[in-house]
Amino acid sequence: MNVTINGEQKNVPGNTTVTNLFLQFNIHRKNIALELNGEILPKSEWLNYIVKEGDAIEIVEAIGGG
Amino acid sequence: MDDLLIIDKAKYHSRLLVGTGKYKNHNETAAAIKASGAEIVTVAIRRTNIGQNKNEPNLLDSISPQKYTILPNTAGCYTAGDAIRVCQLSREILEGKNLVKLEVLGDKKTLYPNIDETIIAAEKLIKDNFKIMVYTNDDPIIAKRLEEIGCISVMPLAAPIGSGLGIRNPSNILSIVENASVPIIVDAGVGTASDATIAMELGCSGVLMNTAIAEAKNPVLMASAMKKGVLAGRQAFLAGRMSKKKYASASSPTDGMPD
Numbered sequence: 001m002n003v004t005i006n007g008e009q010k011n012v013p014g015n016t017t018v019t020n021l022f023l024q025f026n027i028h029r030k031n032i033a034l035e036l037n038g039e040i041l042p043k044s045e046w047l048n049y050i051v052k053e054g055d056a057i058e059i060v061e062a063i064g065g066g
Numbered sequence: 067m068d069d070l071l072i073i074d075k076a077k078y079h080s081r082l083l084v085g086t087g088k089y090k091n092h093n094e095t096a097a098a099i100k101a102s103g104a105e106i107v108t109v110a111i112r113r114t115n116i117g118q119n120k121n122e123p124n125l126l127d128s129i130s131p132q133k134y135t136i137l138p139n140t141a142g143c144y145t146a147g148d149a150i151r152v153c154q155l156s157r158e159i160l161e162g163k164n165l166v167k168l169e170v171l172g173d174k175k176t177l178y179p180n181i182d183e184t185i186i187a188a189e190k191l192i193k194d195n196f197k198i199m200v201y202t203n204d205d206p207i208i209a210k211r212l213e214e215i216g217c218i219s220v221m222p223l224a225a226p227i228g229s230g231l232g233i234r235n236p237s238n239i240l241s242i243v244e245n246a247s248v249p250i251i252v253d254a255g256v257g258t259a260s261d262a263t264i265a266m267e268l269g270c271s272g273v274l275m276n277t278a279i280a281e282a283k284n285p286v287l288m289a290s291a292m293k294k295g296v297l298a299g300r301q302a303f304l305a306g307r308m309s310k311k312k313y314a315s316a317s318s319p320t321d322g323m324p325d
Contacts, residue, residue: 006113025116031126032114033158035151040158058113060155062125064095065110065141066085066227066254066276 003055018046021057032061069300071272073249074197074218076135078105081266082296083137083251085276089285092128098279099129102289108137108167108274111152111159136160137199139167144180146170146187153191166191167221167253169201177227177254181208185215192216201253204238206245213248220248221274224265225255228277232261236268243269259288259295266299267307 003010005025012024018041022029034041035058041049051057071078084104089095099107107129115122129136138156140149153166170187172180179202188198192215199219200212209220222242225231232255233239243250249271256262256275265273273296282288 006116008116010116026118027114027116028118028122028124031124031159033111033155035155040154042158059116060111060159061114062109062136062138062156062159063112064086064089064125065139066087066108066274 001051001053003051003053003057005057006059012051016051018049018051018057021051022046027059032059034059069304071249073199078135079103080105080293080296081272081300082262082293083108083272083274084279084289084292085139085274086125086129087276088280092123092125094285095125096128098285098289099134100289101286101293102279103293105135106137106274107134108139108276110139110141111156131160131163135165136163137165137167140169140187142171143169144171144173144183146183146190149183149187150190150194153196154194157196164195165197165199167199167201168217178223179203181205185211188212188217189215199251204235204242206238206241209242209250210245213246218248219251219271220246221251221253223254224252224261225257227254229255230257230278230281231255232257233264233268236264239265239270240268256292259291262292262295263299263302266296267302269303272296 001012003012037056071081080103082102082104083106084099084102085108086095140152143149149170157164168187170180170183172178188200191198198217199221200217201221202208204222212220224233251272251274252265252270253274256278262273279285279289
């Protein structure tokens with residue numbers, strides 16, 4: 001199944017939750033926010049949401065800026 | 067005497083606000099911020115690297131939200147919609163904290179604010195319970211307008227972002243300060259410590275800077291200089307400067323000179 005994470009096409013197995021994605025792609029889970037198809041997906045839903053074909057996911061964090 | 071900076075009821079001892087961009091690494095960022103004495107620290111919101119090393123440090127590990135007031139910015143946004151989205155993401159990262167630095171830019175060359183989009187974004191964000199510290203130009207009419215729509219601090223540029231040109235239009239900054247009932251914080255343009263002092267002598271409530279510290283040859287030393295520059299300017303403002311005279315006025319008594 002294909003999804004887009006931060007603009008990159010990624011192939012993931014079926015029944016993958018957001019939490020599984022973090023493990024698969026080595027993404028730290030602290031101090032980040034996640035947007036699913038343009039809407040914020042709250043942290044409380046990361047464990048349960050199962051990724052669907054074509055989902056566009058954006059994962060962001062705080063970096064240096066002025 | 068406690069001379070506190072009060073922004074929407076939150077109290078700060080330091081009137082220097084600093085950014086975290088353009089440093090060599092997180093250690094240098096942390097050391098410079100410590101030396102600056104700043105309590106409010108700006109950050110940007112960007113995509114996380116995918117497939118990163120698990121131990122890759124996160125900025126908020128070095129600049130702890132428990133220790134500092136994190137002020138996420140909307141740098142790089144050119145529309146109200148993009149800026150609102152970044153604010154919502156920052157609130158999610160920071161566990162519901164709703165303080166943001168709104169900046170909606172006009173173009174890449176000047177990084178001047180797009181005022182129309184800034185106002186649209188500010189109005190929508192305030193309705194959504196955000197606390198807005200807003201980057202704007204040095205136009206006193208716009209500054210007042212941003213205050214009236216509910217921004218908790220108005221932050222005029224003193225010169226273009228990252229230019230280090232100093233306080234280019236002190237009369238406008240003064241006019242904004244004199245007309246304001248929220249803290250006016252000079253944001254952008256400061257190049258060295260005396261620039262920060264001038265901003266504070268004009269009566270600004272604080273100064274926000276990034277490049278002037280990060281691009282100094284010794285950022286930690288410059289951070290310390292900026293801390294003192296801001297404090298010197300503040301104390302001079304509170305003390306009230308002498309009036310300027312056209313001719314000399316002897317400092318020593320003229321009476322009692324020996325023959």
